[in-house]
Amino acid sequence: MDDETVFSRTGMHVMHGCLIVSIQSELHDEAAHQVQKDVLSRVHESGAKGVILDLSTVEIMDSYIARLFADTSRITSILGARTVLVGIRPAVAIALTDLDLSLTDIRTAVTLEHAFQLLEPFIWPGAAATTSADNEAMSCDNLDSSNEDRQTFDLDREREDADLNDVLNYEH
Amino acid sequence: MDSMLTKVAETESRVVILDIEGVETVDTAVANHLIKITQATQLMGCTCIVSGISPAIAQTLVQLGIPLSSVVTRATLRDAVLYAFNTLGLDVKATGTTART
Numbered sequence: 226m227d228d229e230t231v232f233s234r235t236g237m238h239v240m241h242g243c244l245i246v247s248i249q250s251e252l253h254d255e256a257a258h259q260v261q262k263d264v265l266s267r268v269h270e271s272g273a274k275g276v277i278l279d280l281s282t283v284e285i286m287d288s289y290i291a292r293l294f295a296d297t298s299r300i301t302s303i304l305g306a307r308t309v310l311v312g313i314r315p316a317v318a319i320a321l322t323d324l325d326l327s328l329t330d331i332r333t334a335v336t337l338e339h340a341f342q343l344l345e346p347f348i349w350p351g352a353a354a355t356t357s358a359d360n361e362a363m364s365c366d367n368l369d370s371s372n373e374d375r376q377t378f379d380l381d382r383e384r385e386d387a388d389l390n391d392v393l394n395y396e397h
Numbered sequence: 398m399d400s401m402l403t404k405v406a407e408t409e410s411r412v413v414i415l416d417i418e419g420v421e422t423v424d425t426a427v428a429n430h431l432i433k434i435t436q437a438t439q440l441m442g443c444t445c446i447v448s449g450i451s452p453a454i455a456q457t458l459v460q461l462g463i464p465l466s467s468v469v470t471r472a473t474l475r476d477a478v479l480y481a482f483n484t485l486g487l488d489v490k491a492t493g494t495t496a497r498t
Contacts, residue, residue, distance in 0.1 A: 311442065315402030318437040329467050333442035335409050340442075 235260050237267055242348045243275040243341070244268055244306070248283055257290045261297045268306050275344035276301050277337065281312030288324045298331050307347050309333065309340040398434050405443050412481040413438050416474045418449030428457050435468045444469065444484055448477035 234256075236247040246264055250256070268276060278294065280286075298308035309332045313321075321328065334340035405413060415434065423431070435445040448471045450458075458465060471477040482488060 309442075313441050315399065315406050315437075315441065318402055318440040319398065319433075321440055322433045322436045328440060331440075333440055335405070335411060335442040339409075339411060 235263065237263065239267075239271045239273055242273055243277060243344055244271060244273040245277045245279070245337075247279040250282070251285065252283060252290055254289055257293050261293055264297055265300060265304070268301055268304050273306050274347045276306050276308040277311055277334075277340045277344070278308060279311045279337070280317070281314065283317060284314060286317045286320065288326060291321050291324070291326055291328070295326070295328055295331050307332065307344060309343050311335075311337055311340045398430065398437065401434065402437055402441060405438060405441055410443055412444045412446065412484055414446045414448060414474065414477045414481060416448045416477065417451075417454065418474065420449075420454065421451060422453045423457055425457065425461055428454065428461055428463070432458075432463050432465075432468065439467070444481075446471055446477045446480055448472070448474050 234248075234250040236245075236249060238245045244264070244267055246260070248260065252260070264276065264278070267273070276298075278297070280294075294310060298310070301308045311334045313333060332343060334343055401413070404410070415431070417431070431447070435447060438445040446469045450470055450472075469480065471480055
C-alpha cells in the first residue's frame with residue numbers, strides 16, 4: 226500500500242523505447258529509494274534503452290539522494306539503458322557541487338528535448354549510424370532517416386493512440 | 398554563480414561561454430569558485446567553455462591540482478564560439494547576397 230502511494234507520485238512512461246520518469250513531489254530518503262527500485266524494475270520489464278529522469282520539481286537534494294540517482298544511472302547502464310538527468314535546478318546544482326560528489330560520469334540535459342537528442346543513438350541505433358556526426362543530432366530529419374525506424378516509430382505512435390482511445394472510452 | 402545558473406535555466410541554454418580574458422590573476426579561492434561554476438553548469442546539462450585564460454591563471458589552476466580534463470578550455474573567445482557552434486551544429490556562412498568590395 227505504501228509502495229503504491231510512493232509510486233503514484235512518480236509518473237513513469239515508456240515512449241519510443243525510452244523510460245520517462247517524472248518526479249512530482251519532494252523526495253525524502255525512502256521515496257527516493259522507492260523511485261530507484263521502481264525505475265530499475267521498470268527498465269528490466271520494458272527493456273528500455275534509455276531513461277530520462279526529470280528532476281525539475283526537486284528543489285532540495287541531499288548527498289544521499291544525489292548518490293542514489295547517480296547509482297541509478299550507473300546501474301541502468303549495466304542493464305543496458307543510458308540515463309539522463311533533466312532539469313536540475315540551479316540551487317540543486319550549486320548544492321551538489323559544494324558537496325564535492327563525483328558526478329562527472331552522470332549525463333545531464335537542460336530540457337527534455339536535449340535529453341532525447343542525447344539518447345537518440347541508443348534508442349534508434351539505425352538512425353545513429355547515418356548521423357554519426359554530433360552536429361546532425363540537432364536536426365529532426367534524422368528521426369525518419371531510415372524506413373525501418375519510421376515503421377517502428379509509427380507502430381509506437383499507433384499503439385499510443387490506441388491506448389489513449391482506450392482511456393478516453395473508459396472515462397466516458 | 399547563482400545568476401549565471403538561473404539564466405541558464407531561464408533561457409534553457411545548451412552552452413555557456415565564460416570569458417575571463419580581462420582577468421589578470423586569480424587567487425586560489427576564485428580559481429576554485431570558477432571550477433565550481435563549470436561543474437554546476439555541467440550538472441544542469443549545459444556545456445561550459447572557459448576562454449581567455451591568462452598564463453598566470455593557468456598556473457594557479459595547475460598549482461591547485463584541479464583536474465581540468467572535464468572542463469573545456471579555449472584560448473580565445475573566437476575559438477570558444479567556434480566550439481559552441483560545433484556543439485550546437487551551427488555554422489556561419491556567407492550568403493553571397495551582399496556586394497563584395
